[in-house]
Every structure is written in C-alpha cells, then in structure tokens.
Amino acid sequence: xxxxxxxxxxxxxxxxxxQSGADAVYLGLKRFSARGSAVNFDERQLKxxxxxxxxxxxxxxxxxxxxxxxxELADCAETLRILCETGVxxxxxxxxxxxxxxxxxxxxxxxxxxTQMTLHTAAGCEFARRLGYTRTVLSRELPADVxxxxxxxxxxxxxxxxxxxxxxxxxxxxxxxxxxxxxSANRGICAQPCRLPCSVKKGRQDHVLSLKDMSILHELPELxxxxxxxxxxxxxxxxxxxxxxxxxxxxxxxxxxxxDERLLADVFSRGGFTDGYLKRRTGAEMFGTRTAEDxxxxxxxxxxxxxxxxxxxxxxxxxxxxxxxxxxxLHITATDENGLRAEFIGKVPEQARNxxxxxxxxxxxxxxxxxxxxxxxxxHSEIDDGLAVAAGELNAARRELCEKLSALREHFSRRVDFxxxxxxxxxxxxxxxxxxxxxxxxxxxxxAMLDPEDIEIAWxxxxxxxxxxxxxxxxxxxxxxxxxxFTLDENSQTALLEQAKHTHVKHILCTNYAHIITAQKLxxxxxxxxxxxxxxSLALKKLREFGVADAVISPxxxxxxxxxxxxxxxxxxxxxxxxxxxxxxxxxxxxxxxCKKCTGAVxxxxxxxxxxxxxxxLGYTELLNSDLLCISDKMADFRAVDFVQIELFDExxxxxxxxxxxxxxxxxxxxxxxxxxxxxxxxxxLKG
Numbered sequence: 001x002x003x004x005x006x007x008x009x010x011x012x013x014x015x016x017x018x019q020s021g022a023d024a025v026y027l028g029l030k031r032f033s034a035r036g037s038a039v040n041f042d043e044r045q046l047k048x049x050x051x052x053x054x055x056x057x058x059x060x061x062x063x064x065x066x067x068x069x070x071x072e073l074a075d076c077a078e079t080l081r082i083l084c085e086t087g088v089x090x091x092x093x094x095x096x097x098x099x100x101x102x103x104x105x106x107x108x109x110x111x112x113x114x115t116q117m118t119l120h121t122a123a124g125c126e127f128a129r130r131l132g133y134t135r136t137v138l139s140r141e142l143p144a145d146v147x148x149x150x151x152x153x154x155x156x157x158x159x160x161x162x163x164x165x166x167x168x169x170x171x172x173x174x175x176x177x178x179x180x181x182x183x184s185a186n187r188g189i190c191a192q193p194c195r196l197p198c199s200v201k202k203g204r205q206d207h208v209l210s211l212k213d214m215s216i217l218h219e220l221p222e223l224x225x226x227x228x229x230x231x232x233x234x235x236x237x238x239x240x241x242x243x244x245x246x247x248x249x250x251x252x253x254x255x256x257x258x259x260d261e262r263l264l265a266d267v268f269s270r271g272g273f274t275d276g277y278l279k280r281r282t283g284a285e286m287f288g289t290r291t292a293e294d295x296x297x298x299x300x301x302x303x304x305x306x307x308x309x310x311x312x313x314x315x316x317x318x319x320x321x322x323x324x325x326x327x328x329x330l331h332i333t334a335t336d337e338n339g340l341r342a343e344f345i346g347k348v349p350e351q352a353r354n355x356x357x358x359x360x361x362x363x364x365x366x367x368x369x370x371x372x373x374x375x376x377x378x379x380h381s382e383i384d385d386g387l388a389v390a391a392g393e394l395n396a397a398r399r400e401l402c403e404k405l406s407a408l409r410e411h412f413s414r415r416v417d418f419x420x421x422x423x424x425x426x427x428x429x430x431x432x433x434x435x436x437x438x439x440x441x442x443x444x445x446x447x448a449m450l451d452p453e454d455i456e457i458a459w460x461x462x463x464x465x466x467x468x469x470x471x472x473x474x475x476x477x478x479x480x481x482x483x484x485x486f487t488l489d490e491n492s493q494t495a496l497l498e499q500a501k502h503t504h505v506k507h508i509l510c511t512n513y514a515h516i517i518t519a520q521k522l523x524x525x526x527x528x529x530x531x532x533x534x535x536x537s538l539a540l541k542k543l544r545e546f547g548v549a550d551a552v553i554s555p556x557x558x559x560x561x562x563x564x565x566x567x568x569x570x571x572x573x574x575x576x577x578x579x580x581x582x583x584x585x586x587x588x589x590x591x592x593x594x595c596k597k598c599t600g601a602v603x604x605x606x607x608x609x610x611x612x613x614x615x616x617x618l619g620y621t622e623l624l625n626s627d628l629l630c631i632s633d634k635m636a637d638f639r640a641v642d643f644v645q646i647e648l649f650d651e652x653x654x655x656x657x658x659x660x661x662x663x664x665x666x667x668x669x670x671x672x673x674x675x676x677x678x679x680x681x682x683x684x685x686l687k688g
Contacts, residue, residue: 002224002231003059004254005159006247009236010039014049016240019309021251024059025049026092028188028236032072032079033063034094034116035236036188036688043082050086054413055406056315056373057337065094065114067186067554069561070536077101077422084109084416092137094172094186097538099131104423108416110134112159116172116186117513118531120146121490124514125156130546135159137232139170140214141585143280144223146488151227158227162220163246163264164234166211166274166286168194169582169623170486173531176581178556179625179680182687186533186556189688194582195289197605200592208588208602209623212288215264215273217253224254235268241298241305242268248308266301269294282586311370316409317377318369318401322362324349324383330393332366334401336374338412342404344397352388359383365394372402425537427566432639437663438572439646439656440482440509442613444469446648449657452478454664456643457527459509462496471503480507483515485531485583486620490518497522516546525549530574530645531583537566544568552645555579555629559682563640570642575631576659576669577647578611578624579680587612587621613649624649627678630669632662634679 006022008014014025027033027049028040041049046062053060062083068076076098083091084106091109093099094116102109112135113119113128120139128136135157138150142160151158167174176193178184183191199206213234216223220231231254233246245267249259265272271288275281316336323331330346349357359381367376440459441447444466447458452474459482460466470479481500487493497508501522508519511529519526528534528543528551535554543551550570553562562573589598589612601611602623613622631638638644644663648656655672662669669677 002220002228002254004247004250005061005230005232006243007164007233007236007238008049008243009035009238011041011045011049012240013039013236013238013243014053016244016309017247018053018056018058019311019313020244020247021313022058022247024061024089024230025053026061026063026232026236028063029079029082032066032068032076032188034065034114034185034188035063036066038236043086046082046086046088050088051410054087054411055409056313057409058315059089061090061092061112062088063092063114064098065092065116066188067184067533067556068095068097068536068539069557070564070566073097073101073536073538074422077105077420080106080109081418081420084418087413087415089413090135093133094533095536095539096131096542097536099133100423100538100542103132104421106416106418113137115139115161118170118172119513121487121514122150122153123490123517124512125150125153126517127513127546129156131542135229140166141170141277141486142488144219144278147223147228148226157229159230159232160223160228161214161234162223162231163215163217163250164213166214168209168211168584168586168588170585172533173485173583174581175555175579176623178686179579179581182681182684184556184686186554187686187688193604198588198602200589200599200602202603202607202609205605206592207289208287208592209582210270210289211286211586212270212272212274213268214275214277215261216275216278217250217259217261219275219278220250220254221256238268239302240309241302244308245305263301263304266297267305268298277585282591284591286586287591312373314373314375316374318374318405319378320366320376320380322366322379322381322383324357324381324387324389326384326387330389330397332397332401334405336405336409338409340405340408340412342401342408344400346393346397349387349389352386356386357383357389361389362394365391366398368395368398369402374402374405423538423541425541425566425568427537428568430640430642435572435635435638435641436643437646437660438643439648439660441648441656442650446651446653446656447473448653450660454660457507462493462500464496464499467500467503467505476504477506479505480509480527481505482509482529483511484615484618484620485511485622486585486618487512487514488619490514494518494522497524510548516548520547528552530555535561537568540565540567540569540571550642553641556681556686558685559634559637562638565640571640572643572645573631573638573641574629574680575638575644575646575663577629578627578649579629580613580622581610581625582623583620584623585620587614587616588623611649625678626676628669628671628675629680630662630677631679631682632659633666633668634682635663635666637682
C-alpha cells in the first residue's frame with residue numbers, strides 16, 4: 001500500500017499529522033531545508049520527533065534540499081551526521097554535492113531525489129538512481145499517463161504530490177524571488193512574489209502567476225494501482241489543523257472512503273482546488289488567490305479539526321498470549337506486527353474465591369488500550385481451572401507490555417553509521433585568462449553576422465531546420481543543441497538528437513539532469529546549463545563522474561564565490577541576456593487572454609515588464625527578467641570562469657554581433673530598447 005506522506009513544519013504539525021493517520025512525515029532542520037521559513041526542528045526536537053514517530057511505525061524523512069555553496073559543505077556534513085545518529089529514514093536531496101557527501105560520510109543513508117531536481121522522465125529517474133537515490137519525487141506538472149509509465153521503472157520508488165500549493169514555476173527552476181528580492185527559492189527562503197498582483201496589461205491588479213492549490217485525493221486509489229509509492233501532501237508552512245485534516249482526508253481517499261473535501265477547502269485553498277496538470281487541463285480554471293474570506297472560513301473550521309488528533313491513531317496490533325498456571329507465575333507475552341516481543345512475569349495465581357479467571361476477563365483487561373496507539377489482535381490463553389488473577393495486576397501487565405514494546409519499536413529502525421570524511425575535489429590547473437564566448441540562440445539567423453572564430457560553441461534549439469541553417473555558417477564542431485527545459489516525450493527528443501548527430505553535431509546543453517543520461521546513450525558530449533543549479537565544487541566533481549564536459553554555474557552566486565571554486569571541470573557564467581525567472585507549463589497569458597491576444601509579457605504591480613518566451617510546441621513557457629544582464633565591462637572579475645554564456649532572445653543578427661563585440665573588447669553594455677542593465681546577483685548576492 002502506498003504511504004501517505006505529510007508535511008511537518010514543526011513539532012505541532014508533526015504531532016497533528018501522525019495522530020491523524022500519516023504513514024510518514026517530512027521535515028527540515030534549521031538549515032539546508034527548502035522551507036527555511038517554517039518552524040523546523042533543532043537536534044533535540046528531531047530526536048524527540050523520530051522517537052515519537054518510530055514508536056508508531058511512522059517514517060521520518062528529512063529535507064536537505066537546498067543548493068549549497070562551498071563554505072557550507074562541512075556544515076551540511078554535520079547535518080547528515082545528526083540525521084544518521086537520530087535515525088531518520090531518508091534524506092530528501094537536491095544538490096548532487098549532498099549525494100557526494102553522503103556516499104563518503106554515510107553511504108547507507110537512504111536518499112530521495114527532491115522535486116527541486118526537476119525530474120519527470122525515465123532518464124531523469126535513471127540519473128537519480130545512478131546518484132544513489134532510491135526514490136524520485138516527480139515534478140508536480142505531470143499528467144496521469146506519464147506518472148503511470150514512470151511507475152514501471154525498475155529500482156526506483158516514485159513519489160508524487162497529491163495535495164497542496166502549486167508554484168507557478170516548475171520546482172527548482174524559479175529565480176524570480178532571488179533576482180527580484182534576493183531571497184532564493186533554491187536556498188529555501190522564497191518570498192513568493194508569484195502571489196503578488198501581476199497582469200498581462202500594465203496597470204491592472206490581476207494575479208496571473210497565482211495558481212490554485214492542487215488536490216487529486218479522489219485519484220489516489222488509481223494512482224496506487226499505477227504503483228505510486230508515496231502520496232505527498234505539500235504544506236510545511238501551514239498550521240497543525242491543515243496537517244491533521246489533509247492526512248485524515250488522504251488516508252480515507254486512499255482507502256476508497258468518502259472524505260470531507262469541503263472542509264479541506266475551507267481550512268486552506270485559493271478559491272478551490274485544481275487537478276489540471278493530472279488531467280491535462282491547464283488554463284484559466286487553474287488560477288486562484290487566497291482571500292480574507294478564505295482565512296475567515298478557515299479560522300471557523302479549526303475547532304472541529306482538533307478532534308482528529310486529540311486521541312491516538314491506532315496503528316500497531318498486539319497479539320497476546322497468556323499462561324495462567326497453578327503454582328507458576330503469571331506469564332503474558334505481547335507481539336506486534338513487526339514481530340517484536342515483550343514479556344511480563346507476574347505473581348503466582350491464587351485459588352479463586354468467586355468467579356475464576358477466563359479468557360474473556362483477560363481480553364477485557366488487557367484490551368483496554370484506548371489511550372495508546374496499540375489495538376488488540378489475536379488472543380491465546382492457557383488457563384488452569386479455578387484460579388484468580390487481580391484486575392490490577394493485568395492492568396500493570398498491559399502498561400508494562402506497552403512500554404517495553406514502545407521502547408523496542410523506537411529502536412527498530414536502523415541507525416546509520418557516520419564517518420566525517422568530506423571528499424575534496426581535485427581542482428585542475430587554470431590559467432585565469434580571458435573567458436571564451438558561447439552563444440545560445442533562438443533562431444539560426446541570429447548567428448548570421450557572427451564570426452565563428454569568436455565563438456567557442458553556438459547553441460541551437462532542437463530543431464533540424466535551425467541546425468541546418470546554422471551549419472551553413474558555422475562548422476559542425478562549433479554547434480551544439482540546447483535541450484528543451486521541460487521534456488515529457490523523451491523518445492521524440494532522442495530521435496531528433498540522433499538526426500542532429502548525423503549532421504556531426506556533438507555537443508548537447510543539458511538543461512535538465514535527464515539530458516546527461518540521454519547524451520551518454522547517444523555518445524554526445526554533455527555540457528551543464530545554469531538550470532542544474534550548480535554552486536559548489538563537490539557538485540562539479542559529481543558532474544565530472546557523469547562525463548559532463550563543463551557547466552554553467554548558477555547565476556545565484558556572487559562573482560567572488562565563483563572565483564573561490566575548486567572545479568574539476570571547466571566552468572562558465574551567464575554573461576548576457578534576460579535570465580529566465582520562471583519555467584511554467586501553464587502560460588499566464590494564454591490563461592488570461594488566449595494566444596490570439598498574446599501581449600508577449602506580464603507586468604508586476606510596479607509596472608515592470610517581464611517578457612514571456614513561448615515554447616508552445618514543447619509545452620512550456622519562460623518568464624524572463626525585466627532587466628537585461630550584462631557583464632561585458634566586468635570581465636576582469638570573471639577571470640576564474642572558462643567561458644561566458646550569452647543568451648539571445650529577440651535580438652536581431654545586428655544586435656547579436658554588437659553584443660559579441662562588447663564582450664570581445666570588454667566594452668560597457670549599451671541597451672537598445674531602454675532596458676535597465678543589471679549585474680544580476682554577481683555583486684549584491686542573496687539574503688540569508
């Protein structure tokens with residue numbers, strides 16, 4: 001049976017979820033959790049939580065799913081030590097560096113691939129498996145048929161989100177909070193700018209980036225039949241009442257029972273729920289906001305929900321065997337569903353003066369388990385005639401057996417050994433010279449005025465017409481394919497790559513971890529794109545082990561942090577372009593006004609214009625930054641990078657040539673349409 005996995009933003013939420021039927025909980029410590037603003041757990045609280053959960057047979061998964069910097073690797077290893085010694089059942093991980101740390105310090109710790117890794121294909125799951133992960137938490141945007149196919153994979157558990165908030169952006173691919181406000185979603189402190197007013201027409205106060213919460217609880221029995229291993233509820237920032245009710249409803253739904261969907265919507269929703277991604281019904285009906293009336297309704301619903309977690313949830317079966325023998329001490333054993341066994345030795349029974357002891361009396365007294373998580377299972381007794389056992393002694397036996405079994409159950413889950421052995425990269429020799437230039441274009445015509453001698457690699461979209469046009473000007477050795485950022489149909493993508501390979505194209509820009517596996521299978525050279533969120537030397541070390549030739553470093557790093565890296569492979573930095581702030585499978589413009597009335601951009605409450613890059617044919621769009629990143633006059637601060645990546649969106653061939661010259665001669669960037677030039681986060685950095 002699939003597990004119901006509940007959020008535990010703090011001890012109160014954990015208690016509420018467990019008491020309401022959750023089979024597992026996920027939580028975070030004070031650092032390295034993608035919900036850094038939740039209450040979270042310190043080391044003492046974590047030990048208490050694991051003890052409480054393991055006694056009840058509930059698993060505990062700890063999120064260590066933020067992007068790491070080099071200076072944090074030792075502290076992250078210390079976090080892994082705490083998890084191992086506490087006995088958590090698995091760590092939920094985004095950064096490949098954590099996999100590297102785990103394999104060195106605690107190779108037996110189970111790892112789950114966080115949804116922050118943006119995995120949603122067979123090749124993506126294969127990458128996770130090769131990293132050593134046993135479970136993949138899929139992207140939230142997947143339809144039912146894709147989930148069904150991924151459940152057929154061998155040696156990989158599948159976890160999906162079934163209830164809770166939907167981010168507008170695909171998880172792990174949002175830079176909006178970081179770029180606009182310095183609070184990084186990849187670092188666990190997203191400021192949720194998508195919930196603020198945003199419209200397709202300047203001056204309006206719509207919310208075209210705010211999605212309703214998802215709820216697909218009614219589909220849980222079918223999803224379980226597909227083979228989904230874990231049904232995950234989002235919500236580590238929410239109240240205990242939410243944790244309790246969502247666990248209760250999910251548990252009922254999985255069992256095929258009715259649940260109170262209205263009450264579930266009352267306690268938290270944004271104008272109702274949506275199942276749009278699962279049913280392939282994206283559009284306007286998926287959008288919604290949280291109103292003051294919603295909050296008022298929720299407050300009124302809280303008292304009734306408290307009843308759900310006031311009493312222990314029965315989750316352990318006690319099979320009891322009792323021997324009441326003349327001349328021998330009372331002997332009772334209790335065995336739980338795990339085969340753990342506890343024993344009670346009492347007094348020698350006396351001759352009965354009134355009603356003698358029988359099995360009904362034993363069952364009545366030993367079955368008084370109302371204030372525990374145990375319930376009575378089978379009862380077997382051997383009783384000699386005419387003997388008496390005091391009710392008080394049986395009550396004492398019951399309490400002692402429950403206490404002994406609770407202690408055994410607490411330590412039933414295996415602790416993992418930990419050795420502080422932080423791996424050290426073997427940095428290559430670097431000349432710290434002038435970075436080479438690479439350019440990523442939307443159309444081959446943007447290359448028309450460029451000298452191939454100035455360009456190390458020109459990236460083209462996965463479109464044979466564009467690749468062939470580019471090959472008329474650029475030698476094949478300098479051409480590469482920039483993979484689509486959200487791919488569900490891997491077979492079609494692989495077929496197109498094989499065609500590109502036949503035209504002697506050898507390079508592939510991996511915008512998703514899945515593409516690394518695809519490149520390996522086709523014999524192409526993989527290069528890491530910025531969307532892999534690489535920000536430390538250990539992650540680069542891990543990429544080298546997968547044959548990745550080089551990687552663009554996360555644009556969330558400061559220039560000084562990039563310079564301090566000890567990379568085992570060449571590294572690059574985003575040097576020019578409108579950074580993609582969101583990757584979305586639900587176009588906000590199409591949902592608001594339709595494709596025929598496309599405005600090409602959305603506007604925030606301050607009037608800033610954010611262009612939308614449409615990849616409708618591929619099934620996704622990208623929300624681009626209002627400001628134009630350019631560091632052409634700052635190249636002296638980027639001598640530590642081996643190449644600079646130039647991203648072209650709607651630039652003409654003439655503008656493309658101008659940009660290349662700005663970098664070639666390190667001239668100050670000039671705007672052509674009144675754009676504001678930004679240095680991104682290279683100098684101001686992130687908060688927290």
